[in-house]
Amino acid sequence: MLGMGLNDFCKQIGTVMDNIPDHEAPARIAEILPGLLAVPDLLKPEHRKLPSNGYGRHDVFLCPNDRFSILAAIWPAGIYSPIHDHLTWCAFGVYEGVLHEMRYRPAHSSKNCAHAIKTAFFEHKAGMAGYLPPDEPDIHCIHNPTDQTVISIHVYGGNAEKLGPNLETIYSVET
Numbered sequence: 001m002l003g004m005g006l007n008d009f010c011k012q013i014g015t016v017m018d019n020i021p022d023h024e025a026p027a028r029i030a031e032i033l034p035g036l037l038a039v040p041d042l043l044k045p046e047h048r049k050l051p052s053n054g055y056g057r058h059d060v061f062l063c064p065n066d067r068f069s070i071l072a073a074i075w076p077a078g079i080y081s082p083i084h085d086h087l088t089w090c091a092f093g094v095y096e097g098v099l100h101e102m103r104y105r106p107a108h109s110s111k112n113c114a115h116a117i118k119t120a121f122f123e124h125k126a127g128m129a130g131y132l133p134p135d136e137p138d139i140h141c142i143h144n145p146t147d148q149t150v151i152s153i154h155v156y157g158g159n160a161e162k163l164g165p166n167l168e169t170i171y172s173v174e175t
């Protein structure tokens with residue numbers, strides 16, 4: 001059964017998606033996500049499981065109409081994600097701990113370029129949320145700079161089980 005916090009949040013996302021275009025949804029969802037990040041019993045033990053390698057992703061809620069998915073990501077101490085862009089829009093926030101996020105742009109104008117140049121750095125503390133710009137290159141890397149496991153909550157467009165990992169291209173840094 002859904003907790004009240006999650007239930008309310010899903011209803012709010014439904015309202016957002018009914019009333020504004022998809023490309024405006026991530027910014028609006030990032031505004032309401034801190035309300036979900038403040039729910040103390042949001043995650044069940046299975047959502048907190050550490051993977052044997054890499055970072056973990058666990059479905060918290062999949063919209064039955066495939067409009068959006070809510071996932072918990074589990075970041076072991078010190079881990080970096082690949083530098084990646086996304087198949088669908090994304091809003092995310094930190095539930096426990098601190099994450100660093102580096103944003104990038106493609107190094108060349110070519111569509112198939114897999115080199116990227118760093119453009120921005122963000123520190124996300126527990127309770128803070130952000131989103132990736134849906135109309136621009138949405139390339140980033142997430143890093144757990146701490147010696148503790150960190151948990152973030154991600155809201156993606158579409159059904160995360162059907163889409164698989166929300167990665168389109170893996171980039172390397174232009175040197």
Ligand SMILES: [Fe+2]
Nearest residue numbers: 084086090140
């Ligand atoms: Fe990502």
